[in-house]
Structures are given as C-alpha cells and as structure tokens.
Amino acid sequence: MSIATADSYRENFDNLKNRTSAINKRLKAESKEHKKSIQSMRGDNFNNNCDGCITSKTNVEGLDTNFGRIFAIMEDQNKIIGDTHKLMENVIDSLKSKEIYCFRDWINKFFNQVEQRYDAPNDDLRGWKKLIGAFDQKTSLGKVDFRNKDKEYISSLKSTLDKVQMSIDDFEKLYKMKEESNSEFHDQAKTLAEAESRLKMIQFPDQMKEYEESLKKLFEALKIWYSESE
Known part of the structure; x- marks a missing residue:
C-alpha cells in the first residue's frame, strides 16, 4: 500500500x-464561436427591414444578453476556483514542511553523537x-555572529564536525530546524536506512531548500559515527 505524501497530493492537485x-x-x-454566430445573425438582420427580421433581431439581442450573463457567472466561478487552487497549494506546502520536520528525531540522534565526541x-x-x-542566544536574538566568549566553544565544535565534512553552518541550520519543529512532527522511520531513503524521495519546497544539504550530511555523519561504535 503506497503512502500518501505531500508530493503525491501535489501530483493529483496539478492534474x-x-x-x-x-x-x-x-x-x-x-x-x-458563439459570439461569431451572434454577430453573423445580427449582421444578416441589419440587412433586412422586414417585420419578421426585426423580431428575429430582438431575439438575437436577447440571446446575446443572456449568454453574456452566463459567461460572467462562469468568470466569477473561475476566480473562485483560482483562489481555491492557491489555498490548496498553501496546504500542500504546509504538508511538505511537516514531512521534512519529521526528521527532528534524527537531528536529536545526530546531536547526541556530536555531544559524545565534543571536546569542550x-x-x-x-x-x-x-x-x-x-x-540559542544567536538564533533567539537574530545575531549575525556568536559572542566572543562563545567562539572557543564554536571552534571546538568545528573540529568535531570537520571529521565528517560538516560545517558550523550545517549544525546551525539543523539546530534551527529542530527548534522550528514541534512535538507532533516525529519521523515514522525506525532505521537510519529508512529515514535516509525517505529524505531522498522528498522534493524540498523553496522555503525549506536550505535544509536539504545539511540533512544529507547529517545522515552521512551518523553512518560514519554509528560504524565506529560497531
């Protein structure tokens, strides 16, 4: 049985x-085509002055007016459909964000591994x-850089991350992602392989694209560190 994902919803929605x-x-x-027919009929009646033609002309004018009203209603309906499409796109993007935030459990595992190897x-x-x-201080206050008193701790972290080709920026993005998510976003994958496979299947929306590479590096790092413990 296939699992419904934001991508599958997006595919159905696009269809x-x-x-x-x-x-x-x-x-x-x-x-x-209808307007062409009305114009043609109207033109024919203008070229004739008989009473029957005048009556026919009146009927044509009424038909044109009625169709105009119907078409206006259809245009209003199209606007509503367009607004509905925009709403559905926002909902699907929200589901996509939820899928990605599910990886917070693996971020916790990653942080645990970093903590074990961190030389303060x-x-x-x-x-x-x-x-x-x-x-926490940097992200909460929206600072561009760390405080001077924190930089030696950051430098020690860099030494740990360098061993698995990760950067301070990767760590900060993962930290930020973890903080942005909440307790309802937990991954259903029980193994590292399952979680990594799910990550590869997800197409990141633009507003979350920055997290993709750091998450990939996270799984590579966990594979390295887990293998060291075997």
Missing part, C-alpha cells in the same frame, strides 16, 4: 489544475550546554 485549464480553454473557444575547551564539564546556549 486537477490541468483538467480545469483544459475545460476553461474549451469554454473560451465555445464562447468565441579546558575540559569544561558544562561545555556542551554552553555550546548549545551559544546557538
């Missing part, structure tokens, strides 16, 4: 949009807490 677009094209084509400056027993506090 519906394409079908709606095709119908709109047909309606516009029919409308154009001067063997500071509270070094890891001070390091996390540095990231």
